[in-house]
Amino acid sequence: MLAGAQVAFKWLLQWGPTLIAGAAIALLGNFLLKKQYRNQRFASQIGTAAHGDIDTERKRDIVNTINPPEDNLKRFTLDELHKCRGGPSNDLLVGIQGLVYNVGANEAGRMFYGPGGSYHIFAGRDATVALAKMALEEGMLNSPPAKWVLLSNEERNCIRQWARRCCSKYPLVGVIDFGQGENEAASKWREQIAKL
Structure with missing residues (x-):
């Protein structure tokens, strides 16, 4: 039992920081993608120049x-x-x-x-x-x-x-x-x- 705990502890020391960093990068990427989607959706609703002109009906x-x-x-x-x-x-x-x-x-x-x-x-x-x-x-x-x-x-x-x-x-x-x-x-x- 003690040997199994030692192996798990060694594995955690070796790979733990990598797993934590990977999870942090994945969470950050997810946040940025959602933010970009929200910004694009808002921009399309108000028709900013950065996302092209909006149709005449929307302008009206x-x-x-x-x-x-x-x-x-x-x-x-x-x-x-x-x-x-x-x-x-x-x-x-x-x-x-x-x-x-x-x-x-x-x-x-x-x-x-x-x-x-x-x-x-x-x-x-x-x-x-x-x-x-x-x-x-x-x-x-x-x-x-x-x-x-x-x-x-x-x-x-x-x-x-x-x-x-x-x-x-x-x-x-x-x-x-x-x-x-x-x-x-x-x-x-x-x-x-x-x-x-």
Whole structure:
């Protein structure tokens, strides 16, 4: 019995590190393949240039998601939106490019945008300029669409990514009523950003 244990121990000392290294390499390879698959699947869903152009119907779907028809959506004034900053009896809403998302619809959204959350400053406001500039500053909140055109190309791309992220995670519940001329500017802006 003792001789068998000694043989097994010698074999383990000789081959154990090789087996452990092989298992580690196999696990790493599996992880990387899954990650690559997920990235390719996501890229094909949003149609990034790295994976070729997407068909016209898919582009129209993306444009309609980021710049939806406004007929059936609730219109919020900035004052009405400001009341929706979370809390026990309030909705938790955020405006991006004049579209209003219910970020309180899931746990992650409540954690980030709710009272005490790292993005609570954006709750109950249109955060277009602040998110485009990646700035947590009160002065950049509720900027009218006329100021959106001053954003750089890099900032426009950043807000486009935020808009896509929000429309994939949170329900769209309304649009912000900035006033007649500004509402048209917001709609035209969203059309341009969706086509970037």
